[in-house]
Amino acid sequence: MTSQAAFRTALLDAAQPVPPGLTDGKGRPAGRRYAVYRNNVAVSLREALATGFPAVEKLIGAENFAHVAGVFLRSAPPVSPLMMHYGAGFPEFLAGFKALGHIQYLAEVARLELALRRSYHAADAPVADPAILQSLDEEALMAAHMTLAPAVEVVRSPWPLWSIYTFTMTPGAPKPEARTEDVIILRAEFDPEPHLLPAGGAAFITALSNGAPFGEAVDAAGDAFDLGATLSLLLQGGAITDISIQRTDP
Amino acid sequence: MFDHNSSLPxxxxxxxxxxxxxxxxxxxxxxxxxxxxxxxxxGDGGRPIAQLRALAERFPISVHGVGLSIGGETRLDPDHLARLKHLVGWLSPASFSEHLAWSTHDAHFLNDLLPLPYTDATLQRVADHIDEVQEVLGRRMLLENPSSYLAFAESTWSETDFLAELVKRTGCGLLLDVNNVFVSATNLGYAPQGYIDAFPIDAVGEIHLGGHDEDEDDHGLPLLIDSHGREVADPVWALLEHTLQRTGPRPLLIEWDTDVPEWPVLADEARRADKALARVAA
Structure with a gap:
């Protein structure tokens, strides 16, 4: 009997012999016929990773990527048939991959690409009418709660992450400068776009997402916070799906 | 118990x-x-769901699962069944089909359709899983014959008898992939026409066609790979003619999943399928 456990183990480990009990139809050992399945599994998973992490692939080259992906897929095969989620552990894996230790920001780029993919598949939500914001007096605005679209993602980074990503993916983009950058992903319709967040923007948005009212979120964003730039970014990207005014008695 | 075959045209x-x-x-x-x-x-939303909604307003849709692992040794993944139920629920597709294969073991999904030995034990397990799927989805499903690169020494059933018995036990329909028949027959050394002649033809709710690649095994014998990356091969078109003689017109799908061509190339393949259907309808 050829168990699925034995079949599966040898699939991901080419050093293992072909499981017994498999033949070519004439009773001879299956031999390289089994390798068709090995190849199908490895190629399909590698291609799924290449599709999901194009910037990582560009940064290290297709050959290196194929090698790294091959090691990753053997240590972490998918845990779900939804390939749209495959590679959630790839950034952490890259961070610990010694041979690529000299490209310290590689895992950060992978984190951004994962967030782009989550955004692509996130639920749709109708955008709130921005006129509501203008209709509020200052007190009402400070007390307002805002709900952000499910497709909004914030990635904070100790690297110039937005510049590195843009430089990698967009021909002619300027070279990254040495600084830290926070990125927000906005999906105005169907295509997620990474944007550079102004100073304090990430703290502001994180506070809003955690349910803080507008005023508290502004406080959380610190002194250098550029409210105008952050707000116009959110509005242009259709990021705000609800503005609720809960007046509490003093 | 369930609607007959499928409502695909x-x-x-x-x-x-x-x-x-x-x-x-x-x-x-x-x-x-x-x-x-x-x-x-x-997924939860975005372009894939929006496109599917738009397409479903214009075309009958067939939902073809590739991840349920109906042939798996362990129980079906209840989360995945629930996701299928949700999709089939809102989309109301004309047909739902899956494969006689397994792809998940020990919670690991291998992203390939892996082969099964045709034994009494496998038969019972697959029949139980089909019962469960049809129960959860509340509809009849179609099961697709695999493309095989090897055989199991322990098999005691022919593939066609195995499929016929599944139909008898579960009331499911079948998706007959003619390219898979050609690939398997070449790889395992039997006559593809004989397979078609032995196939439980009344249960066929849909036919698949796709392209394959050519390789060799350790003995220099042809080893065909079901790659879905090119035009349907001429001998597969010929086998289709033979098949349609038995089935009459059936929903006939062109599969092209890798190195996907421009639309006119795919439309030409569909046109060729249309002519094959017209010949048998006449």
Missing amino acids: PLPGVGYKPQHFAQIMEDAGPVGWLEIHAENYM
């Missing part, structure tokens, strides 16, 4: 690829229905 269909969306919506040519891979439409 006996016309050419194609495996839907997002890059063809605009052209399909503008002029689908001979294409009368579309097939999607269930797992690609299990």
Whole structure:
């Protein structure tokens, strides 16, 4: 009997012999016929990773990527048939991959690409009418709660992450400068776009997402916070799906 | 217990690829229905779901699962069944189909359709799983014959008898992949026409066609790979003619999943399928 456990183990480990009990139809050992399945599994998973992490692939080259992906897929095969989620552990894996230790920001780029993919598949939500914001007096605005679209993602980074990503993916983009950058992903319709967040923007948005009212979120964003730039970014990207005014008695 | 076979029209269909969306919506040519891979439409929203909603307003849709692992040794993944139920629930597709294969073991999904030994034990397990799927989805499903690169020494059933017995036990229908028949027959050394003649033809609710690649085994014998990356081969078209003689017109799908061509190339394949259907209808 050829168990699925034995079949599966040898699939991901080419050093293992072909499981017994498999033949070519004439009773001879299956031999390289089994390798068709090995190849199908490895190629399909590698291609799924290449599709999901194009910037990582560009940064290290297709050959290196194929090698790294091959090691990753053997240590972490998918845990779900939804390939749209495959590679959630790839950034952490890259961070610990010694041979690529000299490209310290590689895992950060992978984190951004994962967030782009989550955004692509996130639920749709109708955008709130921005006129509501203008209709509020200052007190009402400070007390307002805002709900952000499910497709909004914030990635904070100790690297110039937005510049590195843009430089990698967009021909002619300027070279990254040495600084830290926070990125927000906005999906105005169907295509997620990474944007550079102004100073304090990430703290502001994180506070809003955690349910803080507008005023508290502004406080959380610190002194250098550029409210105008952050707000116009959110509005242009259709990021705000609800503005609720809960007046509490003093 | 469930609707008979499927409500797909006996016309050419194609495996839907997002890059063809605009052209399909503008002029689908001979294409009368579309097939999607269930797992690609299990996200929460965004473009995939929006495109599927738009397509479903214009075309009958066949939902083709590639991740349920119906032949798995362990129980079906209840989360995945629930996702299928959700998709089939809101989409109300004309057909739902899956494979006689396994792909998940020990919670690891291997992203390939892996082969099964045809034994009494496998038969019972697959029949139980089909019962469960049909129960949960509340509809009859179609089961697709695999493409095989090897055989199991322990098998005691022929594939066609195995499939016929599954139909008898579960009431499921069958998806007859003619390219898979040609690939398996070549790889395992039997006559493809004989397979078609032994196939439980009344249960066929849909036919698949796709392209394959050619390789060799350790003994220099042909080893065909079911790659879905090119035009349907001429001997497969010939085997289709033989098949349609038995089945009459059936929903007929062109699958092209890797190195996906421009729309006109795929539409030409669908046109060829349309002519094959017209010949048998006449």
